Amino acid sequence: MPTTTMGAVAAHFGRDIDRTLAKLPGIIEQARERGVDLLVLPDATIGGYLHDMYHPADEPLPPAVDLDGPEVAAVRQMAGDMVVCFGIAERARADGAEVRYNTAVCVHGDGVLGVHRKVHLPLGESEAYRPGTGFDAFDTPVGRIGMLIDFDKTFPESARSLALDGAQVIACLSAWPASVTDRSDRLRNDRQAHLFDLYDCARAAENQLYLVSANQTGVLGGLRFLGQAKVVDPAGEIVAKTWAKGGLAVATADVEADVARARRTMDHLRDRVESAYTLTARPAPEPDPSRTSP
């Protein structure tokens, strides 16, 4: 049975794109030596994350790159036959203007396999980025996968949408910081560290699929990133992890067989009862017909 070796990176990537493009070959080669087929890098791999989530526009924004530009092409070339997910600040055009998205790109040597633009923009992020509009799985040489960025994984609807679209692996790309308002002496006791792990495990377990979660480390502007890269199996168990420092978490599995086994007796997708859920916000009150002109 074919197995897939999944790697999740905890590392620091700053604003200097040349430095990142010089650092990436070493990380990718290390993953190759460990047999990695699917490598997930953090959000904002190319160009670094925001310095301040509340008022991002008060600081220089991360340098934006084009999907068909030289930076993405460079990672494609490094990837070769490996499938590599990484994060960028994407420059695009919409309505005749230049806009930016916080974007995850999945590549291998032959081209771009999938793109996801972050849907959920917390705090002041909408000053810096437009939101994406959907969650779509896509086919790769290592099977059907989906991607989430940062805050997306807080919302169970995100991973569920990908699972219902056939994803068997979810790549989570994060630049997830420690709590800004509620600092803890030890990173392991940090409230955001707890949530980061909690959502990784819950999304894998409730959807019965593999989740490969990468995160930034170190400090950028006012943010201290958590690391905690990991691979979670379809039972919600962490099968490989790093701590707060840089590292590579690697796990090998027969993804299709493991997902099928997890779903054999209790299938959390099949056993959903859609008719019982009320997942839309309550509609606004009906207009008063007596006040409507005929």
Place this chain on the structure above:
Amino acid sequence: MPTTTMGAVAAHFGRDIDRTLAKLPGIIEQARERGVDLLVLPDATIGGYLHDMYHPADEPLPPAVDLDGPEVAAVRQMAGDMVVCFGIAERARADGAEVRYNTAVCVHGDGVLGVHRKVHLPLGESEAYRPGTGFDAFDTPVGRIGMLIDFDKTFPESARSLALDGAQVIACLSAWPASVTDRSDRLRNDRQAHLFDLYDCARAAENQLYLVSANQTGVLGGLRFLGQAKVVDPAGEIVAKTWAKGGLAVATADVEADVARARRTMDHLRDRVESAYTLTARPAPEPDPSRTSP
């Protein structure tokens, strides 16, 4: 500011209803002494759970009781001014026949405040019970709450439906057993024990509300129950818990203030992007119009 004291029970309740009705006053009095306003008892408090989740009809089923029968009235009387959630096998009539539901009832001295019939029936449970059809929050003297039973909490749509319906506390009533297929020497390492805690914390955090989770303990038929009763705060942190043995987990909080504070900067209900989710199963293929008679 008004506070609510929440209590979650880990205890064993078997098939003998008289014995349970003799045991409950002690548990409720103990909770009263600790100032509990909202007490959550396990699923199947009255009459015990199934002996076998795969083939429940091969064993005698739990005794069923009527919502307006003497057993529910007895708990109402014990409750007095306390709000008490507990589980029963409900006897009801549907389509002219006697049917059963796995039901959670919320009472206080003056009457029944809310009823939830388990929606998600795992494994062979549908041999024993009809499924419920929805998730609805309801108002109580301790605020607006909702209830989940057992497998319901595996599905994030369940708690989300309650949160969107205004619940600020979710009462989770369980008869959640240790893994049957994958026994562990120590209950704490059990796969189901991990999932039980994981879902409790994830549902509280992703919906930013209090979750009061009760569970059966001990052994019934072929099932060994996990206990692990707990109260989880809107950040997904366990603020009171029991272990696998019987006990009462108690926490006091200004629920409304804590929920509002948790949602102040990042509100997981407001920040949902409904248009981006694809939460319905893919539709069946359209019928071929050339084969449809005009």
